[in-house]
Structure formats: C-alpha cells, structure tokens
Amino acid sequence: MKKLALCLALASALPAWAGKAHEHGAARLDVAVDGGTLTIVLDTPLDGLLGFERAPRSEAETRAADQAVATLRAADKLFAIDAAARCTPASVELLSAPLKLGAAAPAKDDGHGDLEGTFTFQCQAAPAFVDAGLFKAFPRLSRIDVQVATAKGQRKQVLKRPAQRIELPR
Numbered sequence: 077m078k079k080l081a082l083c084l085a086l087a088s089a090l091p092a093w094a095g096k097a098h099e100h101g102a103a104r105l106d107v108a109v110d111g112g113t114l115t116i117v118l119d120t121p122l123d124g125l126l127g128f129e130r131a132p133r134s135e136a137e138t139r140a141a142d143q144a145v146a147t148l149r150a151a152d153k154l155f156a157i158d159a160a161a162r163c164t165p166a167s168v169e170l171l172s173a174p175l176k177l178g179a180a181a182p183a184k185d186d187g188h189g190d191l192e193g194t195f196t197f198q199c200q201a202a203p204a205f206v207d208a209g210l211f212k213a214f215p216r217l218s219r220i221d222v223q224v225a226t227a228k229g230q231r232k233q234v235l236k237r238p239a240q241r242i243e244l245p246r
C-alpha cells in the first residue's frame with residue numbers, strides 16, 4: 077500500500093519535471109535509432125531560433141523566420157550523421173503555432189512560443205553518432221538536453237556550445 081501511494085505521488089508530480097520545459101537558450105533533442113530508422117525530435121522555445129516567439133511583424137522578422145524554417149527543413153545539412161551508416165533524409169515535420177507550421181496546438185497567450193521538429197532518416201546501418209549543427213545554425217542556443225534511445229538502451233547527454241556530437245551506442 078505504501079508503495080502504491082509513492083507511485084501515485086510520483087505520477088502526480090510528473091508534469092512538474094517531465095512537462096514541456098520552456099527555457100530560453102535551451103533545447104531538447106530526442107534521438108532514437110530503431111532498426112534502419114533514425115528519428116530526431118527537436119523541441120525548443122522559438123526564442124532560441126529567432127529571438128522572438130510570435131508571428132513575424134516586420135520584413136526582417138519574416139526573413140529570419142523563413143531562413144530558420146529553411147535551415148530546419150535541410151535536415152541532412154543540419155544533422156551530420158555518421159557517414160558509414162549511409163543515412164538519407166526521409167521526412168521533416170515542423171510544428172509551431174506562432175509560425176503557423178503544421179497543425180500545432182493554438183499559441184498560448186503567455187507571450188511564449190515553441191517549435192517542435194521531427195526529422196527522420198533511413199539508414200543502411202546503425203549510426204555511431206550524429207553531429208547536431210544547431211549551435212552553428214542558431215547562435216542564441218547554448219544548451220541542448222539530449223535523450224538517446226538505441227538497441228543498447230537509453231541515455232542522457234547534455235551538449236553545451238560548441239559541442240555537437242551525440243554518441244549513439246550500438
């Protein structure tokens with residue numbers, strides 16, 4: 077009974093630490109290798125990509141947003157994957173309410189906004205690493221909290237500028 081109470085307490089505490097953290101300058105990357113598929117999910121406040129978190133209001137902001145979206149859509153340039161694995165980009169899906177990308181949940185009216193990107197690649201072999209080019213592409217980002225899931229299990233890694241290599245145990 078005591079154990080059950082503890083589990084319930086943990087479950088109810090979950091959203092506090094496992095929910096969507098919104099910390100400017102930080103991003104989350106979930107990297108999963110499953111058979112021949114490599115999936116990378118990016119979750120970041122828009123501030124880290126653009127310096128603002130709402131729909132663009134000027135020509136310069138529109139250009140900045142277009143450029144950020146183009147950078148994210150060029151997944152094979154943004155993520156340099158272990159060449160030995162011979163991975164090719166399969167899909168990029170971007171969700172962001174302020175930028176009207178995808179069927180994202182309506183923008184919160186707290187003045188903040190996020191972007192979620194899902195990048196998939198098809199690989200001939202399991203890659204040993206991915207170099208994430210996010211720090212080069214987005215100067216406002218300073219930290220990436222990475223969670224990796226491969227056949228070897230799960231692990232966490234924190235990338236701090238300028239580090240970019242994510243190891244993928246196999």
Ligand SMILES: [Zn+2]
Pocket residue numbers: 098100121123129187188189
């Ligand atoms: Zn914000």
